[in-house]
């Protein structure tokens with residue numbers, strides 16, 4: 001028993017700057033050194049640079065459509081203290097990404113391929129879920145998020161005078177861990193249902209993405225040309241399909257188990 005005490009002291013010292021808070025999305029008590037205001041400041045810094053580098057779609061109807069879907073999702077999400085922003089950027093690639101603090105970006109190329117509002121809501125709900133579950137912040141704190149820290153530093157240095165595709169392009173390529181992707185899908189389905197969208201939109205969109213990715217993989221790409229595509233930042237699509245089917249129907253297809261990677 002006696003050796004338990006020094007351990008406790010170390011932990012207390014190491015965590016002197018920590019705050020404990022309940023994460024409603026993950027339903028877990030979490031220790032964090034990043035307050036919400038710090039998180040928003042970090043996201044804002046990068047978002048500002050994304051705005052400089054990646055042009056916004058100059059179509060009010062499209063922006064309004066995405067904003068309206070986003071607001072319905074936010075109204076039922078687990079983290080309502082943030083001010084979320086939703087923005088469609090002019091990029092033909094099928095991609096979407098979010099930044100800490102509630103900044104959600106959707107590419108024009110993804111909107112063009114979404115069959116309806118339910119599929120669009122699936123993508124937006126998934127991105128909002130990354131924010132509510134604080135996935136990026138957790139990676140940032142664990143050291144896996146060096147990418148994010150570097151982005152923030154570069155964004156701060158570059159300011160509005162930056163040119164070329166630097167921070168924005170790299171922000172669009174931030175990837176999450178497999179368990180974060182599956183959690184964002186599960187939360188996304190929950191938010192879709194609560195907001196009155198058909199959660200099967202998550203399934204049909206993932207199938208579409210799977211097909212798109214397979215075609216992309218066989219298509220010729222000049223050496224060195226890498227564009228941020230959804231499949232890069234959101235891998236594990238077969239796993240995700242299975243997890244979403246289980247969430248929706250309680251069971252995945254038998255064929256999915258046969259095809260499951262070991």
Ligand SMILES: [Zn+2]
Nearest residue numbers: 176181184234
């Ligand atoms: Zn994701």
